[in-house]
Amino acid sequence: MFDDSVKNQIRTILNPLKERVNILYFTQEFECAMCRDTGEFVRNINELSPKLNLTEFDYLKNPDKAEEFGIERIPAIAIADSGGKDTGIRFYGPPAGYEVNSFLSALLETSGAKQEIPVALMNRIKAVNKPVNIKVFISLSCPYCPEAVIAAHRLALENTNIKADMIDVGVFPHLGVKYNVSGVPKIVINETRELVGAHPIENMLEVIEKL
Amino acid sequence: MNINLNISSFVNEPNFNSISPDKIYDTLIIGGGPAGLTAAVYCMRKGMKTALVLKKAGGQVAETASIENYPGYSYIDGNDLTLKFREQVMQFGIDYAENVSAERIIQGNVKKTLLDNGSAVSSKSIIIATGKKWKKLNIPGEERLINRGVAYCSICDGPLFAGKKVAVAGGGNSGVQAAIDLAKIASVVYLIQHRDRLKADEILVNSLKKFSNVEYLLGHEIREIHGEKEVEKITVENLSGNSSFEIPLNGVFVEIGMIPNTGFLNDVLKLNAFNEIPVDHLCRTEAAGVFAAGDVTDVRYKQIIVAAGEGAKAALSAYDYINFEFV
Numbered sequence: 290m291f292d293d294s295v296k297n298q299i300r301t302i303l304n305p306l307k308e309r310v311n312i313l314y315f316t317q318e319f320e321c322a323m324c325r326d327t328g329e330f331v332r333n334i335n336e337l338s339p340k341l342n343l344t345e346f347d348y349l350k351n352p353d354k355a356e357e358f359g360i361e362r363i364p365a366i367a368i369a370d371s372g373g374k375d376t377g378i379r380f381y382g383p384p385a386g387y388e389v390n391s392f393l394s395a396l397l398e399t400s401g402a403k404q405e406i407p408v409a410l411m412n413r414i415k416a417v418n419k420p421v422n423i424k425v426f427i428s429l430s431c432p433y434c435p436e437a438v439i440a441a442h443r444l445a446l447e448n449t450n451i452k453a454d455m456i457d458v459g460v461f462p463h464l465g466v467k468y469n470v471s472g473v474p475k476i477v478i479n480e481t482r483e484l485v486g487a488h489p490i491e492n493m494l495e496v497i498e499k500l
Numbered sequence: 501m502n503i504n505l506n507i508s509s510f511v512n513e514p515n516f517n518s519i520s521p522d523k524i525y526d527t528l529i530i531g532g533g534p535a536g537l538t539a540a541v542y543c544m545r546k547g548m549k550t551a552l553v554l555k556k557a558g559g560q561v562a563e564t565a566s567i568e569n570y571p572g573y574s575y576i577d578g579n580d581l582t583l584k585f586r587e588q589v590m591q592f593g594i595d596y597a598e599n600v601s602a603e604r605i606i607q608g609n610v611k612k613t614l615l616d617n618g619s620a621v622s623s624k625s626i627i628i629a630t631g632k633k634w635k636k637l638n639i640p641g642e643e644r645l646i647n648r649g650v651a652y653c654s655i656c657d658g659p660l661f662a663g664k665k666v667a668v669a670g671g672g673n674s675g676v677q678a679a680i681d682l683a684k685i686a687s688v689v690y691l692i693q694h695r696d697r698l699k700a701d702e703i704l705v706n707s708l709k710k711f712s713n714v715e716y717l718l719g720h721e722i723r724e725i726h727g728e729k730e731v732e733k734i735t736v737e738n739l740s741g742n743s744s745f746e747i748p749l750n751g752v753f754v755e756i757g758m759i760p761n762t763g764f765l766n767d768v769l770k771l772n773a774f775n776e777i778p779v780d781h782l783c784r785t786e787a788a789g790v791f792a793a794g795d796v797t798d799v800r801y802k803q804i805i806v807a808a809g810e811g812a813k814a815a816l817s818a819y820d821y822i823n824f825e826f827v
């Protein structure tokens with residue numbers, strides 16, 4: 290899937306990984322349409338750093354694990370920290386194309402190699418005290434989409450009340466229809482509030498604070 | 501399955517310092533495409549006190565998949581070339597701000613540039629290298645239905661229109677390329693453009709001709725986009741017959757070229773009919789100490805190598821200005 294030069298580039302990007310990161314990949318024995326590619330993708334990435342630990346779960350045979358992580362469909366990837374604690378970060382569909390950047394960023398940030406966030410903003414993130422679900426709808430060929438995915442995932446990482454899903458509309462077209470996605474990225478917060486375009490953390494937070 | 505690694509977003513920047521509001525810089529470079537980044541290398545090597553502000557590193561290059569005409573590379577990915585440009589600037593320890601836009605320039609012997617983060621930069625000279633951005637149709641319904649069927653990035657939003665009817669506005673290279681990408685997945689593609697001939701390169705037009713689900717509306721213009729929550733139909737005018745009609749469809753992809761980022765220059769410089777900055781052969785504008793380079797200028801050819809070359813010229817010109825003219 291990756292040639293040697295790409296592998297080396299990803300190794301370099303993953304070099305700053307601090308703590309171990311657990312990658313939980315949910316699939317099933319009779320693989321779904323995109324499961325083969327997603328599986329191959331995570332296995333490939335997993336080999337590129339000793340700090341990564343991939344576990345594969347059968348969605349049907351392992352309903353407990355799927356339920357524990359609130360996995361609703363496959364292929365799905367959940368990210369947990371070194372202690373196995375859920376970060377709230379989810380990828381529904383393969384994080385290939387431009388989303389490889391969101392995936393690597395999620396691994397780095399979960400490990401503790403984080404981009405700095407201004408204190409005032411961080412205080413607002415920490416103050417969110419109700420359950421929040423952020424869905425970011427993307428297509429893999431969209432260069433602007435990772436910005437929105439990375440912002441939503443960072444919110445999840447900093448506050449356990451917040452969960453954030455990347456959803457590939459190409460893999461889950463029925464969700465695209467259900468949520469009226471006719472441009473990506475599209476951000477849906479708690480099923481009711483919408484933001485269209487690559488919005489930064491501040492804008493998502495403004496919507497969350499008004500929920 | 502493809503992957504599009506954007507390495508530059510993971511590189512840390514040990515050698516960038518923040519811009520100081522108290523310094524008077526020899527030059528301020530506005531824009532971080534090929535023109536601005538090349539200018540930065542030349543200014544730093546000349547030992548000028550240099551500040552660089554930019555919205556997005558790489559400019560249009562960062563949005564380009566493959567480049568096959570930049571010397572030294574028979575093929576390079578736009579992200580990779582951006583990374584290389586940036587690395588070369590990074591070695592100097594330049595004063596730098598990213599994700600920041602210049603909003604206004606106040607002319608004077610020492611010039612003041614106001615930024616959208618509330619700060620201001622003082623400099624003896626300025627190099628404007630703000631490039632271009634995608635143009636809108638400016639017709640009723642367009643603004644309201646953006647991302648509700650009106651799209652400006654066919655590779656991003658194309659997959660959402662599988663099996664649907666779409667229109668592409670524009671028959672240049674980007675319009676025809678979008679039509680090719682969309683013809684593979686949409687049920688019908690209407691290619692609409694006001695000229696009666698496609699302006700795109702022959703090689704692109706020929707590959708579009710292979711699709712049987714493309715309808716050509718040459719000599720036509722979209723007048724209005726209709727729809728309540730989503731795009732439902734468009735009104736199209738036949739320019740030769742002066743008649744108009746409606747087409748029911750789900751998406752409109754706008755690919756009608758680019759306009760220069762000169763909006764923030766309102767009163768400082770006179771622009772030409774295309775809103776470009778007129779420059780002379782030394783990249784000088786009509787205002788003393790203000791230089792411009794790349795796609796934002798009236799230099800006819802808009803290419804990476806041309807923008808980079810003009811960036812180098814603007815830097816050397818600014819150097820001469822500081823040393824021999826500035827008092």
Ligand SMILES: Cc1cc2nc3c(=O)[nH]c(=O)nc-3n(C[C@H](O)[C@H](O)[C@H](O)COP(=O)(O)OP(=O)(O)OC[C@H]3O[C@@H](n4cnc5c(N)ncnc54)[C@H](O)[C@@H]3O)c2cc1C
Nearest residue numbers: 531532533534535555556559560602631632794795803804
């Ligand atoms: C899809 C596509 C494919 C292309 N393919 C090729 C190719 O194969 N070969 C080739 O030679 N050329 C190609 N071009 C053209 C080439 O990319 C441009 O000619 C070149 O990028 C121009 O460089 P520039 O530095 O003048 O401007 P830009 O690349 O437009 O960069 C402008 C910079 O200014 C910044 N900016 C804008 N406004 C402000 C502001 N107010 N304040 C601060 N910063 C600001 C932007 O963020 C950006 O950093 C292509 C262009 C496109 C769109």
